Amino acid sequence: MKIAVIGAGFAGVASAKVLTELGHDITVFEKTPDVGGVWSRTRRYPGLTTQNNKDSYTLSHLRMPKVFPEWLSGEQVQSYLEMYVEKFDLASMIRLSTEVRRAQPAGGGGWAITSAGADGETTEDYDHLIVASGVFSEPFAPAYDGVEELEAAGGRILAASELLDLETVKGKDVVVVGYGKSACDVAVEIAKEAASTTVVARQLLWKMPRKIKGVLNYKVLLLTRMGEGLFPYQSIRGAEKVLHAGGSKMAGSMVGSVESVTSGQLKLKKLGLLPKGQFTDIARSTVSLATEGFFEGVEAGDIVVERDTEIAAFVTKDGKPYAELANGRAVPADVVVTATGFKQELPFFSEEICDQLTDDNGDYQLYRQILPLGVKDLTFAGYNSSFFSPLSAEMSAVWIGSHLGGGHEVPPVEEMEAHVTERLAWMRERTDGHHARGTNIIPFSMHNIDEVLGDVGLDVSKRVKAVQWLLPINPKAYASITPRLVEKLAARS
Numbered sequence: 001m002k003i004a005v006i007g008a009g010f011a012g013v014a015s016a017k018v019l020t021e022l023g024h025d026i027t028v029f030e031k032t033p034d035v036g037g038v039w040s041r042t043r044r045y046p047g048l049t050t051q052n053n054k055d056s057y058t059l060s061h062l063r064m065p066k067v068f069p070e071w072l073s074g075e076q077v078q079s080y081l082e083m084y085v086e087k088f089d090l091a092s093m094i095r096l097s098t099e100v101r102r103a104q105p106a107g108g109g110g111w112a113i114t115s116a117g118a119d120g121e122t123t124e125d126y127d128h129l130i131v132a133s134g135v136f137s138e139p140f141a142p143a144y145d146g147v148e149e150l151e152a153a154g155g156r157i158l159a160a161s162e163l164l165d166l167e168t169v170k171g172k173d174v175v176v177v178g179y180g181k182s183a184c185d186v187a188v189e190i191a192k193e194a195a196s197t198t199v200v201a202r203q204l205l206w207k208m209p210r211k212i213k214g215v216l217n218y219k220v221l222l223l224t225r226m227g228e229g230l231f232p233y234q235s236i237r238g239a240e241k242v243l244h245a246g247g248s249k250m251a252g253s254m255v256g257s258v259e260s261v262t263s264g265q266l267k268l269k270k271l272g273l274l275p276k277g278q279f280t281d282i283a284r285s286t287v288s289l290a291t292e293g294f295f296e297g298v299e300a301g302d303i304v305v306e307r308d309t310e311i312a313a314f315v316t317k318d319g320k321p322y323a324e325l326a327n328g329r330a331v332p333a334d335v336v337v338t339a340t341g342f343k344q345e346l347p348f349f350s351e352e353i354c355d356q357l358t359d360d361n362g363d364y365q366l367y368r369q370i371l372p373l374g375v376k377d378l379t380f381a382g383y384n385s386s387f388f389s390p391l392s393a394e395m396s397a398v399w400i401g402s403h404l405g406g407g408h409e410v411p412p413v414e415e416m417e418a419h420v421t422e423r424l425a426w427m428r429e430r431t432d433g434h435h436a437r438g439t440n441i442i443p444f445s446m447h448n449i450d451e452v453l454g455d456v457g458l459d460v461s462k463r464v465k466a467v468q469w470l471l472p473i474n475p476k477a478y479a480s481i482t483p484r485l486v487e488k489l490a491a492r493s
Contacts, residue, residue, distance in 0.1 A: 001024050001025065001127040001128050001404060002024075002025045002027075002110075002125075002126050002127045002128075003019060003024050003025065003026050003027070003126060003127065003128045003129070003130060004027050004029065004100075004103075004111060004113045004124075004126040004128070004129050004130070005026060005027065005028040005029065005129075005130045005132050005381075006028075006029050006100050006103070006129070006130070006131050006132060006133050006348065007028070007029075007030060007037060007131070007132035007133035007134060007137075008028050008029075008030035008032075008035040008036070008037065008081075008094050008096070008132075009035070009036060009037020009038060009039070009081070009132065009133075009134050009382070009393075010037065010059065010081065010382060010389055010390040010393045010394075011037075011132035011134060011381040011382025011383070011393035011396070011397070012028050012030065012035075012037070012094075012132040012133075012381070013028070013035060013059075013081060013084055013085055013090055013094075014059055014381070014382070014390070014393050014394040014397050015028075015130050015132055015381045015393075015397040015400070016028050016090045016093055016094070017059075017061075017084075017088045017090060017397075017482075018394065018397040018398055018400075018401050018482050018485075019130075019397065019400070019401050019404075020090075020093070021482060021483075021486055022401045022404075022405060022485070022486060022489060024401075024404070026093045027093055027095065027124075027126070028090075028093055028094040028095065028132075029095055029098050029099070029100045029113070029115055030094060030095065030096050030097075030098065031097070031098065031099035031100075032096070032097070033096050033097045034078065034082070034096065035078070035081045035082060035085055035094065035096070036077070036078035036081050036082075037133075037134050037136075037137070038134065038136045038137075038161075039074050039075075039077040039078040039081065040078060041075070041078060042164075043161040043162070043164075044074040044075065044078070044161075044164065045074075045160045045161055045162075045163045045164070045182065045185070045186050045189075046163065046164075046165065046166055046186060046189035046190070047185040047186050047188055047189035047291070048073065048074035048182070048185060049071050049072060049073055049074065049185065050071060050072045050077060051181060051288075051289040051387075052219070052223065052387070052388070053070045053071065053217070053219045053223070053472065054068050054069070054070055054071070054072050055472065055474060056219065056223050056387075056388060056472050056473050056474065056475065057072065057077070057388070057389075057390060058080070058390055058391075058475050058476075059084060059390045059391070059394050059475060060391065060394060060475045060476055060477075060478040060479040060481070060482075061087075061088075061479050061482075062080075062083065062084050062087055063476065064076075064080055065080075065083075068080075071210065095115070095117060097117055097118060098115050098116065098117035098118075099115060099116050099117075100113060100114070100115050100348045101114045101115060101116050101121065101348060102114040102348055102350075103129055103348045103349055103353075104350070105353075105375075105376070105377070106125055109127070109376065109377055110125055110126055110127045110128065110129075110377050111125070111126050111128070111129040111377060111378070112124070112125055113125075113126055113129070127377065128377050128378070128379070128404065129377060129378050129379075130378075130379050130380070130381050130397075130400060131346065131378070131379070131380045131381070131383060132380075132381040132382055132383075132393070133346070133383075134382060134383070135342060135344050135383060135384065135385055135436060135439045135440075136342045136385075137342065138342055138343040138345055138347075139159035139160070139161055139162075139338070139340075139341075139342055139343070140338075140340055140341045140342055140343045141157070141159060141338045141340060142177070142310075142311075142338065142340060144157075144311055144313065144314060145312070145313040145314070146313040146314030146315055146324075147314060149314055149315060149316055149321070150314035150316075150321045150333065150336070152316075153316045153319060153320060153321040154321065154334065155314070155321035155333055155334055155335065155336065156334075156335055156336070157335075157336040157337075157338065158335070158336075158337060158338070159337070159338050159339075160176075160178075160182050160183070160186050160337055160338065160339040163186060163337055166189060166190065166192070166193045168335060169190050169193055169194045169335050169337075170193045170194070171193070171194070171195050172194050172195055172334035172335050173194065173195050173196045173198075173331070173332035173333060173334045173335075174190050174194040174195075174196065174197050174198070174333075174334065174335045174336075174337060175198050175199075175200055175311075175323050175331060175333045175335070175336045175337070176190065176197065176198070176199045176200070176336075176337045176339060177199075177200050177310075177311065177336065177337065177338045177339060177340055178199075178200075178201065178338065178339035178340045178341075179199065179201035179202075179203065179204055179205050179288075179305075180205065180288055180339060180341070181288045181289055181291065182339040183199060183201075183339035184199070184207075184288075184290075184291035184294045185291050186337060186339060187199050187291075187294065187297070187303055188291050188292070188293045188294050188297055188303070190337070191297050191302045191303050194335075196304070196331075196332065197297075197302065197303050197304070198303075198304045198305075198306060198323075198331045199303060199304070199305045199306065200306045200309065200310060200311060200323070200325065200331075201305060201306065201307050201308070201309075202308070202309065202310045203275075203276075203308065204273060204274075204275035204276070204307055204308070205275060205288045206259075206262075206275050206279050206288070207262070207266060207288050207289065207290035208221075208222065208258075208262060208288070208289055208290060209262060209265055209266060209289075209290045210289065210290070210292070212258070212261055212262065212265065213261060213265060214265075218289065219472040220471075220472065221258065222387070222443070223387060223388075223472040223473055224468060224469060224470060224471060224472055224473065225446055225465065225468045225469040225473075226469050226470060227443070228387075228443050228444060228445065228446055228447065229243050229251070229469075230243060230251045230254060230255055231251070231443050231444070232244050232248060232251075233444055233447055234423065234426050239469070255278075255279055256278075256279065258279060259278065259279030262279070266290060266295050267295060267299065268295075270299075271295060271298050271299060271305075272305075272307070273295070273298065273305060273307065304331075306325055306327065306329065306331070308327075309325045309326045309327040309329075310325065310326050311323045311324070311325060311326075311336075312324050312325060312326045314333065314336075315330070317330070320332060320334075321333050321334060323336065341436075342436075344364065344436055344437040344439055353375060356372070356374040356375050357372050357374070357375060358437070359421070359424065361424070361428070362437055363424050363427075363428075363435075363437050363438035364380075364383070364437055364438045364439060365417075365420050365421075365424070365438075366380055366383065366420070366438070367410065367416045367419065367420055368396075368399060368448075368451060368452055368455065369383060369384045369396065369439070369441065369448065370383075370396050370399055370400065370452070371403070371410065371416070373413060373416055373417055373420065379400045379403070380396070381393055381396045381397050381400060382396055382397075383396075383439055384439045384440070384441045384448070385436060385439055385440045385441065385442055386441055386442060386445040386448065387442055387443065387445040387446075387473075388445050388446070388449070388473055388475065390475065391449065391473070391475040391478060392441075392445060392448060392449060394475075394478070395449050395452050395453060395478065395481070396452060398452070398453070398456060398458070398481055398482060398485055399452045399453075399455060399456055401482075401485060401489075402455075402456045402457075402458075402485055402488075402489070405489040405492070406489075406492060407456060407457070407485065407488055407489050407492070408455050408456050408457055410455075424438050427440070446468070446473065453481065456485065457488075458481050458484050458485060458488070459481075460477050460478060460481075464477050
């Protein structure tokens with residue numbers, strides 16, 4: 001098949017490798033001048049790092065360089081992807097600085113892809129389209145009153161991914177909106193240069209330090225099947241039944257112990273930053289790793305956190321811009337950096353197609369987070385938020401390759417619709433609606449990978465899974481999956 005792939009982050013390059021090995025003709029469209037997606041140099045904010053240790057944040061056929069530190073910078077992740085492209089000779093099929101403007105179903109099947117690059121706008125036909133643009137491509141910024149007044153006074157608002165250097169904030173009074181990892185990461189770096197740094201957090205999230213008591217690496221707690229199993233999945237099976245027997249008493253006790261130790265280690269009560277609720281809430285939306293230096297900065301007075309509030313409006317006082325908060329306070333705001341999440345939008349599709357892809361709640365109806373129920377010749381690779389984003393993306397590419405090659409059959413449409421409807425309802429309830437339009441699968445990343453590979457009929461051994469129960473996931477264990485799929489499909493033909 002002639003296949004178009006939108007996006008050259010982890011999902012895009014993994015799809016290119018897997019599907020090329022299966023004999024398909026691949027073209028990858030990437031609007032930035034480099035591969036990397038969220039890690040592109042065009043959107044790396046100061047302080048950007050991974051939440052994973054380097055060994056768990058890879059694709060299966062290439063390890064991170066030994067010289068890289070355990071916790072990777074954005075630049076190092078982007079460098080890794082360039083190494084991957086070079087190792088597997090993918091560069092010739094990737095069109096950099098080329099944006100897909102429109103993707104329209106072709107009359108006889110397939111897609112007409114209109115893209116704009118250095119040579120202008122062109123339209124080409126493809127048999128199949130893979131969306132690999134990720135769920136973190138378009139920043140979401142709240143609508144505020146008084147923006148014109150702020151800008152007239154010399155202030156400015158920008159998303160975290162638009163802050164590419166610290167000159168913008170040097171000597172300025174800066175307000176960072178949000179409390180996720182990106183907000184805390186960028187606040188630490190901003191505080192090194194800004195006159196003042198204020199974090200405005202509508203809701204505090206629980207944070208996990210890289211090392212519990214400076215000894216136990218967080219990867220041993222949450223980047224294992226045991227860590228994932230502490231939180232009740234949609235259906236509980238196997239060893240997880242033991243953890244959740246008797247109303248999840250064992251799992252609750254283990255998570256409660258982590259809450260107590262973490263709260264003390266990060267001095268959350270002393271700093272007035274103890275979140276509401278319980279530590280188990282960490283699984284409702286996304287687990288956030290504590291940024292090195294953030295709580296230390298709060299304790300030193302370099303970072304001020306305005307908790308449980310939001311910006312009500314921007315005003316000027318004596319010609320200087322301020323952010324008025326809902327709690328009645330006003331803070332100086334020469335620069336406002338929004339780290340408030342992302343839109344799960346697909347601007348290259350028409351409104352009609354977007355309506356076909358989503359339900360009445362606006363959630364994406366994707367079977368296995370991959371296959372849309374109402375649009376033909378279309379699949380999604382890595383269109384989810386996962387602890388193991390590279391591996392999740394690669395295994396979704398395997399599922400797509402198997403599906404296109406007839407390696408497995410999907411259930412009847414009615415059955416898939418029922419499955420997706422039930423799953424979305426569970427996700428909405430579990431996260432209080434904070435499930436990123438059905439794309440957030442955290443903390444159940446390995447459950448998703450298991451289901452994907454279960455469909456394909458290829459998986460790692462029970463022994464490997466037993467090891468993963470106690471040790472952090474190593475994507476290298478999945479290196480045999482694509483070669484086995486190639487053999488399986490070749491045997492069919």
